[in-house]
Structure formats: structure tokens, C-alpha cells
Amino acid sequence: MSSYPPYVITHIHLDKEPQLPALTYQGQGNYVVFWWKNVALGHSFIEPNQVVSSAQWPNVILKAIEPAVARYAAKAGVDTAQWQVWVTQEEVSRWSEWLGTLLKPWAPDTIQPQVPVSVIICTRNRAASLQLCIEALNRMTCQPAEIIVVDNAPPDDSTKKVAESFANVRYVMEPSVGLSYARNAGVRNSTSDIVAFTDDDVLVHPEWVYRVWETFLDKSVFAMTGLIIAAELDTEAQQIFEKHWSFNRGYQDIAYDQAYFKRVESAGPPVWEIGAGANTAFRKEVFNRVGLFDERLGPGAAGCNDDSEMWFRVLVGGCTIQYNPRAVVYHTHRREVKDLKRQIFTYMSGFTTAALIQQKHHPRAGYAKQLYWHIPKYYGSLLRAGFPRFTFRNRTLWAELKGIVNGLKYYYEHRNQPSQSHNQ
Structure with a gap:
């Protein structure tokens, strides 16, 4: 058996299945993500050969979701003591009813069919992944105003063919090599007041673009990032990445505002912790304030961090960046070491x-x-x-x-x- 057996990813919707599910225990690990409707609340790594009993399951749930639930309860001014007791004592109906009431403002039954957001996918020579990415975008329950595919210094026309096979996708070719050039081309060609970026190796949640738009209803927010969940953890490389370099920034809202910036300014603000470029968006006017992406950064130039350097300038410019864990995408990590x-x-x-x-x-x-x-x-x-x-x-x-x-x-x-x- 491999020294690094795969983790089977299971998404548990507590509003439907609060009891212990049929997890796989044939040498694999289990990575369990807990949700209430479309609100992700936490996750748990169950290691290979670790078996969780029905009696232990309530504590697994509680440990995974308690921090996020406590934050939602603090926003609502609701006491959290009793629900923890209900979970541990398996009073499922009581804590389910309480959680449903608590999260109702963040889990609407209906959402609007379209929002004024431009979605930009910057890509190069990965037509198969791009196809899946766009298909996932088109399955969303809420659609963006436009989808723009920016083809960065293409070696062939494979990306163009995929983009043009979708009637609702606009194709833009950017001849200069580098992700920042591609992102800037996307911004310049966008027509909405909000521009959202995702990557070609990402599948979006059905509510993703709605949650992006929702974030900017707060007029103080000029940029946002969202939750990125691993799409698979089959290989050692994927497990290394998720456990030590993860894009997942947790399940609680975080405002990166001027109070935050002042706290961390002298130590070198860890802006790379704010999120990842696979799930980020900006109020378009912020680019007039702080400039576009720095072409010296990003793949095709120095490396990465064109996104975090932009977040740094947004903070220096006096603006707030909001992390919204309800804006969810799934990322496929590199499979090989x-x-x-x-x-x-x-x-x-x-x-x-x-x-x-x-x-x-x-x-x-x-x-x-x-x-x-x-x-x-x-x-x-x-x-x-x-x-x-x-x-x-x-x-x-x-x-x-x-x-x-x-x-x-x-x-x-x-x-x-x-x-x-x-x-x-």
C-alpha cells in the first residue's frame, strides 16, 4: 500500500444528513467538509485507518464547525452554549432547528438569476480544464453579466476554440507573456463594476458569483476573496499542498481593513494569507486608485504573488478587503511531486x-x-x-x-x- 493513501472527500450537508455517513475505511483517509445548505462550516481530516464510531461522530462535527458557528452566533447576538450540549448529547432535532434559524440570513431559499459581475478566466494552453471550468460556471444558479476568457500568448488556437464554443463567453487574446498582462487585459475588457477572477483548474460552487456580488453590497469593500476547497486529495503531492500550502482560509468572515493593516504594517503584512487568485474579485474603480496588476509578478514573470501584491496596494490605499467563506470554489491541486x-x-x-x-x-x-x-x-x-x-x-x-x-x-x-x- 502507498505510504500516502488517498483521502476520500465527502461533503456532509447537516441540514439533510446529521448522522454518521458511510465513510470509506479501506486504508484510505477521509476528508469531510460540513455544510448547512450552501454555507460551508468546517472540515475534518480523518486519517488513514482511523475509524470514527457513531458515538464519536458528534464530537467530530463539533470540533469542525464550532469556530464558524460561534462567529455567526456572535454576529447575530445569539448564545451558543446550549447547541454544543445538544450536539454532544445527539439531540439532533434541537440543534438542527437552532442552526437552521441561526444561518437563515446567510442561506436564502432563493437568489436572483443574474448579477452585474464580469468573470475573468486567464488561461494558457489548458483547453480541457478550461472546458470544465466554463461548464461549471454555466451550471450556476445565478449567472454573471459576462464571462471573459483571456488567452495568454497562446501557442495554438485550442483555447479560442473552447471559448468560442460557448455563446455566452467572450474571447480576448493577450500577446504579452505573463499572468498579470492577462489579468489586466481582462479588467480593461470588462464592462461590469465588479470583476471576479477564477482559474481554469477550478470548478465553482453553484452560488459562487452570487456570493461574490453579495460581498460588494457593503460599500466599504473594494476587494474580496473566498473559500477554496480541495477538489481531490488522491496523491502525496495534493496532500502536501493541502496540509502545508492550502488555499483554504477558513470558514469565518474576515475584514482586512485599516485596523488590520496598522496592526501588521511594521512586521510586513502577510497579504498572501488573505486568499488566492483562483477566487478573488475587485470593485473595478479600485484599479483607478491603486493601478492594475504589476507585470513583473505572476507566472510568466517573477513567479506568483501578483494577486497578493495587489491586495497590499488596496490596503495601502485605505480600502477594505473582505474574505467571504460563502463564495466557494473547488481547486484541483498538482498531482505529481x-x-x-x-x-x-x-x-x-x-x-x-x-x-x-x-x-x-x-x-x-x-x-x-x-x-x-x-x-x-x-x-x-x-x-x-x-x-x-x-x-x-x-x-x-x-x-x-x-x-x-x-x-x-x-x-x-x-x-x-x-x-x-x-x-x-
């Missing part, structure tokens, strides 16, 4: 370049100390802990270190080349 290593290399390269760009534009940020002091200490401890076998989490260590070096090199080679999209 070699592909994961390449991905992590680009992450760390982009992270390093972005941190130095952010430091240059906002000298009060503490990224230089982080890069030249804290990160070497951190990786020194990882190298000592991983030596000599460097298994699982530590399999990507050398790719990470090479990425950091590459990011430093890239920054110093391009530091005097301002982005055409950067508002000075």
Missing part, C-alpha cells in the same frame, strides 16, 4: 520579488527584516528538522530555497523597471 515543486518554486520566487516591491513602495513595511532575518532562521529550522530524509512537507524545501534566490535575483534585475500599471 515534480509539478508541485515547480509550483512552489514560482510561489517563493514571486513572494520574494513581491515583498521587495512592496517594501520599496511602502518603506514602513517590514519585509526587508522578514526576508533577510526571519526567513533564513525559519528555513534553517526546517532544514534541521527535515535532515536527512526530507519527507512529505520537506520534499519541497530545496525548491523553496531556489525560488527565494531566484526572486531576489529577479527583483534586483528589474527593480528600476516600474510596472506600466503601477500608480506612483
